[in-house]
Amino acid sequence: MERVIIDGSYGEGGGQILRSGLALSALTGKPLRIFNIRAGRKNPGLRPQHLTSVRAAAAICDAKVDGAKVNSTELNFEPTNLQGGSFKVDVSADQPSAGSGTLVFQTVFPALLFAQQPSFVRIIRCGTHVPFSPPYDYIASVFLNMMKSLGAKGELKLVKAGWFPKGGGELEASIQPVSQSLKPINLTERGHLKRIWVLSALSNLKRSIAVRQANQAVNRLLGMGFRQSEIDVDIRELPSPSMGTSVLIVAEFENVIAGFSALGELGKPAEKVADEAVDDFEEYWRTDAPVDKHLSDQIVLFMALADGKSVIKTNALTQHTITHIWVIEQFLPVKFEVQGNLGEPATILVEGLGFLRQN
Numbered sequence: 001m002e003r004v005i006i007d008g009s010y011g012e013g014g015g016q017i018l019r020s021g022l023a024l025s026a027l028t029g030k031p032l033r034i035f036n037i038r039a040g041r042k043n044p045g046l047r048p049q050h051l052t053s054v055r056a057a058a059a060i061c062d063a064k065v066d067g068a069k070v071n072s073t074e075l076n077f078e079p080t081n082l083q084g085g086s087f088k089v090d091v092s093a094d095q096p097s098a099g100s101g102t103l104v105f106q107t108v109f110p111a112l113l114f115a116q117q118p119s120f121v122r123i124i125r126c127g128t129h130v131p132f133s134p135p136y137d138y139i140a141s142v143f144l145n146m147m148k149s150l151g152a153k154g155e156l157k158l159v160k161a162g163w164f165p166k167g168g169g170e171l172e173a174s175i176q177p178v179s180q181s182l183k184p185i186n187l188t189e190r191g192h193l194k195r196i197w198v199l200s201a202l203s204n205l206k207r208s209i210a211v212r213q214a215n216q217a218v219n220r221l222l223g224m225g226f227r228q229s230e231i232d233v234d235i236r237e238l239p240s241p242s243m244g245t246s247v248l249i250v251a252e253f254e255n256v257i258a259g260f261s262a263l264g265e266l267g268k269p270a271e272k273v274a275d276e277a278v279d280d281f282e283e284y285w286r287t288d289a290p291v292d293k294h295l296s297d298q299i300v301l302f303m304a305l306a307d308g309k310s311v312i313k314t315n316a317l318t319q320h321t322i323t324h325i326w327v328i329e330q331f332l333p334v335k336f337e338v339q340g341n342l343g344e345p346a347t348i349l350v351e352g353l354g355f356l357r358q359n
Helices: 015-028 048-061 101-112 136-148 207-223 270-285 293-305 319-331
Strands: 004-007 032-035 064-066 074-078 085-090 119-126 153-160 169-176 193-203 231-237 244-253 257-263 307-314 337-339 346-353
Touching: 004 015, 004 319, 015 032, 015 048, 015 074, 015 101, 015 293, 015 319, 048 074, 048 085, 048 101, 048 119, 085 101, 101 119, 101 136, 101 153, 101 169, 101 293, 136 153, 136 193, 136 244, 136 257, 136 293, 193 207, 207 231, 207 244, 207 270, 244 270, 257 270, 257 293, 293 307, 293 319, 293 346
Parallel strands: 004 032, 085 119, 193 231
Antiparallel strands: 032 074, 064 074, 119 169, 153 169, 193 244, 244 257, 307 346, 337 346
């Protein structure tokens, strides 16, 4: 197949271009050459956490890889044979790291949906709740639930939480291959609100901190006009070798699930953690868009793969989403239409190609 060449400095110019390219290369079988990897970052090139995604993607499709080393700004990736099965990924193989296990999962998930057999992926010594990546709870409760509406089935289980900066988390993923093309989606209306779920979680800290987070979130939601009967609260103490806290707010509507999260850190009051998650939700709530800005970035690939026209309306168009769309269009014969401006509500449309891999 013709090699796809990607300039890693395009758009946002971060690690997402690498992960998206790897996912699409493994999925389509097209060789990938990516240069200028993370060119605009303070420490350009591959970092240890990016090498984890490279190795994971290579394992599932038996890829030949050149340039997979720390600080490398160029990578050649040649997939040969996409296979399901059992895989183990150690995020701290190169050095102790709280590198995101959920980003590793999202790198291999699209391709393994089209493998010939079910897959089980164990991701160890990783971060599960770390900055600049979706927390485990969002992937499990929002992303994977929304994937079911397209006909994609996967589960992600938290064995141990891994908090920044120590990490030490562990995830177990199960992915069922699809037998037919993914279904297109039309997410332009939320439908009626079913409930708001507040998850306040922590590890190796006083439970009272999680209670304070939950109370602050609920008080803010009541102040926005929601009724107590619409709000469910879940306080969890997660097993972990590290310590940390998080708040996730999940809004379940008739047609869509949206999620908004925030992480604690040393010196940050519990109330501020809750406020950050609620602020994110409030920004979404002020619009009528059903798809939260994080899900829009994660779902566009599956829209392109689906059989027929998909359309979503998101509460804020992000550079992440624009960059991801650009990478998708380098690999697949699709053309997205984006109606809206960066940072504002936007509608995203694409005629999906009805992808089914010929093994």
